[in-house]
Amino acid sequence: MQIHFYKYQGAGNDFVVLDNREGIYDGLSTAQIHFLCDRRFGIGADGLMMLNPHTEGDFEMRYFNADGREGSMCGNGGRCLVAFARHRELIGTSTRFYAVDGWHEAHIQDDGWVSLKMQDVGEVERSGDDFVLDTGSPHYVRFVPDVDAVDVWRSGRDIRYNERFSGEGINVNFVQRTDGGLKIRTYERGVEAETLACGTGVTAAAIAAAGDQPGSHAVAVNARGGRLEVRYRQTDEQHFTDVWLCGPAAYVFEGNIPVE
Ligand SMILES: N[C@H](CCC[C@H](N)C(=O)O)C(=O)O
Incomplete structure (x- = not known):
């Protein structure tokens, strides 16, 4: 299959982004995601994100590490996905989206500066x-x-x-x-x-x-x-x-x- 991808980076942490609103990338395997993130054989990235639809928020973020396995939350990835959603005109300058660790609020400025609310921390x-x-x-x-x-x-x-x-x-x-x-x-x-x-x-x-x-x-x-x-x-x-x-x-x- 042919995949249309977008490449984003936040402070040099780089990501492949896929628009998965239609669910067409749901079946990608660990090996295929690993290939897309490979810097020599594929596109090259630290991780891959899918923007999925969500009924209660603007979208759902799914994050995979470069090894192809689904990961926990990625802060820079979340900020990049907000920029992507803004560029695709899916959101205005503020958003609320769902990720593996729960709901996130975020704001984006015209210069691309993204503020992302993270979960509370209760144990150090x-x-x-x-x-x-x-x-x-x-x-x-x-x-x-x-x-x-x-x-x-x-x-x-x-x-x-x-x-x-x-x-x-x-x-x-x-x-x-x-x-x-x-x-x-x-x-x-x-x-x-x-x-x-x-x-x-x-x-x-x-x-x-x-x-x-x-x-x-x-x-x-x-x-x-x-x-x-x-x-x-x-x-x-x-x-x-x-x-x-x-x-x-x-x-x-x-x-x-x-x-x-
Ligand atoms: N680069 C990410 C972290 C990805 C998390 C991942 N490497 C793991 O915990 O498995 C960030 O900006 O937060």
């Missing part, structure tokens, strides 16, 4: 400079003095494949505190490599960096592919609501590809 596990939390996807956050000095692939894999996490997998973020905010590098499960940005990881880093300061906060987070911003309200040490992931989302190109 800490051991020294390391944190484990779920922001729609599971994340390990390790604070380091210099992220540029980290061998992200090697150290990320050591954690992702250790005894505790090897079954389900986990995304691993190395985070440095800077004057203006945070600097981050992420090893992503399902891609099994470093990506240029990971939205749920950026969100997890901002929350892990929070002290015990109830109130509303905004944190600038520099990923390798661009700058994102996280806003949240902290009610106590373990509870975070009104969590917003904000950043750029852009159309790259579209085309047709034969898939066997």
Whole structure:
């Protein structure tokens, strides 16, 4: 079959997007999605999203990692899908859509800046400079003095494949505190490599960096592919609501590809 695809990126986290309002891509296999995301044999992307119809919201987001398997929530993917829906004129400048972790509200500006509301975070596990939390996807956050000095692939894999996490997998973020905010590098499960940005990881880093300061906060987070911003309200040490992931989302190109 011939597939018409769209390519989007958010801070360098790149995605294949399929308009699946008619359900024509429901039958794509893990191997076919893996092929579409392959950077040498296919289009190339960190993940693939389908925009599905939904009776109660503007659309449903289905997300697959580059390995072809259906994943948990993808923050940058969600922001890109909102930009896609806007470009296809399916939505105005605000939307409410359904994803694997529940409902999301989002807003898009004319310059492509997308603010996406994430789920509340209610449990942050800490051991020294390391944190484990779920922001729609599971994340390990390790604070380091210099992220540029980290061998992200090697150290990320050591954690992702250790005894505790090897079954389900986990995304691993190395985070440095800077004057203006945070600097981050992420090893992503399902891609099994470093990506240029990971939205749920950026969100997890901002929350892990929070002290015990109830109130509303905004944190600038520099990923390798661009700058994102996280806003949240902290009610106590373990509870975070009104969590917003904000950043750029852009159309790259579209085309047709034969898939066997
Ligand atoms: N890049 C994504 C994360 C995808 C999640 C995935 N790698 C997993 O948890 O399996 C983001 O922007 O949030």
